[in-house]
Amino acid sequence: MSFYTSLSGLQGAQTELSAISHNLANVGTNGFKRSRVEFGDVIASSVTRSPTQIVGSGTFVKSVTQQFGQGGLQQSQSSLDIAISGEGFFVIKPNANTAQVAFTRNGAFSVSADRYVVDAQGSALQVYPVDGSGTVVATGIGSTESLRLPLTSGTPQATQDVQLSVNLSANGKVPSADPAYSATNPYQFDRFDPDTYNYSAATVIYDSVGNPMTLTSYYVRETTPTSTDPSSSWTVYNYVGDRQLSADPADPDAGVPVTLTFDNNGVLTNQSGPVQFGTITPAGAAPQDLTIDFSISTTQRAAAYSITAQNQDGEPVGQLEGVTVDPNGIVRASFSNGQTQALGKIALAQFSNPQGLRQLGNSYWSATGISGEARLGEPGLGGFGNLMSGAIERSNVDITEELVGLIAAQRNFQANAKAIDTANTLSQTIINIRG
Missing domain, CATH: 2.60.98.20 (Flagellar hook protein FlgE)
Known part of the structure; x- marks a missing residue:
């Protein structure tokens, strides 16, 4: 029995080593959230067994939970690099023309060839539609739009x-x-x-x-x-x-x-x-x-x-010159004719249990029955975080903490391996006893 007890410890330590290695490998991944292994002990008992004589049967991995603490913010020269200071996720669409959505904390966005604001994987950032004053005119995940920059603004007017x-x-x-x-x-x-x-x-x-x-x-x-x-x-x-x-x-x-x-x-x-x-x-x-x-x-x-x-009194067609994002999430484009245009308001999502989100890779998550449905809101309102343009949220992995955990997991693995070796020695000794 001690073989399998120690084996469960080996498997648990190996799982923890894998999780820590994954954390360390993604220390430079923008928006990455570290994982932590949660263990539980295995106890087999019955109503007739004395509680003072129960010996456990090992350990098992209860869950690998994600830690959604704030990562460090790094300044950037691009106004489309956006960090969330506080809670919330960006809403993105892997395909700008489909209803499928994902969620991310990685706010490193750029402009695609067809002028959509996308991340490194080409997923389009979702915004609420707004009127000319920047007031949101429709809410809900079904009302979001893929943010797209216009080339021009205004109607030409001949000088008279x-x-x-x-x-x-x-x-x-x-x-x-x-x-x-x-x-x-x-x-x-x-x-x-x-x-x-x-x-x-x-x-x-x-x-x-x-x-x-x-x-x-x-x-x-x-x-x-x-x-x-x-x-x-x-x-x-x-x-x-x-x-x-x-x-x-x-x-x-x-x-x-x-x-x-x-x-x-x-x-x-x-x-x-x-x-x-x-x-x-x-x-x-x-x-x-x-x-x-x-x-x-x-x-x-x-x-x-x-x-x-x-x-x-003449006026040319304005050519796109720049784009800005304010702390409230309003995206505005400026044009060569002096006009500005509100393009949308960045939508943020929250979950009742973010630890229940499914990891999709590339710092993407999707909703599950454990996480609950996405609750959408606006930056700075209803507990959602503020936005910081010109900054990127880095990984929340602490290298020192992970290395200490790595050493502890290694020691746990070695201890369980030693326990198996000891059990093997005892078994061998018993087998070699001759009457």
Whole structure:
């Protein structure tokens, strides 16, 4: 009988060695939870047996329980690396288009080729759908969605109105009065020659499909104040790309410039509203009308040339530039046009008995009858943990503790092996007794 008693001890010690070895092997696995072997003693008794004379029959493994204590948090440079500080599991789908779900504490996520937020195994992170303000609009595990990043945001809008005001230096000279020009070498404006204009201002505008274009305005001083005429005049040539705009809408190809006149106080006197230009037709886009309002705060002062007001009403399609996750689990995408969009709220799951979860490998778990059904909630509410973006939860294995346990398990194994050897020696001695 002692053989089998010690054999049960050997088997138990071997199981403990296996569990500890598994823990140590996964010390670097993100979201891994260590296991602990629970033993029970085997007692065979009857109502007629004296309780003071009962000898046990060995041990057996009651369970290998998982320890769901918090693992250490390691900082990361990715906003899609997410750690749960507290209780809860991420909900994931091994296939984004199926109803099958699994649960994990490993929050190392990235973006797949089809823009789903997935883990290293390609399982999609599940989120609650939200409205534009980030309020959850549907709950329950059947309402979760696989988080997917959009490529663009918004609808393109062609620029129609531009507000452009500058300060033109009162000390500016008239380019045509430069002695370098003469009857044989007359002055002529040339946008490629900075000596033929005083100042230029560029404004980005958009066509009907959202493509950016550059509107460049070139300011040329024509007159300076005199004793008989204290006013000053400037000519403004406006180009979109290589096309010169015409201030005569009836003749969009004439390339008519705009004239600005200032009084002796530097106040604009001849433009009180927007200037309508002729229709332009960008390549691959619809025709668009364009107005430029120079009158808002354009001045002529002794200060340096500068832009004092610049605005336009066009809007491009926003390209995805970044994604963030706040502590409450709201995932937001930001776009190149300045827009932000709430994509969803990360769903977390809890269980009545997490030790009853079935291990699936890769730091995945699934619900069982022992664990109970998943109870879903939101980060920071109802006992669920908070989320930390830019961090990863490491394994909760303590190497020192495991090594001490490994030594103890080894000693237990050796002791039971010694007990078998002793029992064998006793049996051999009895067999060798001769009458």
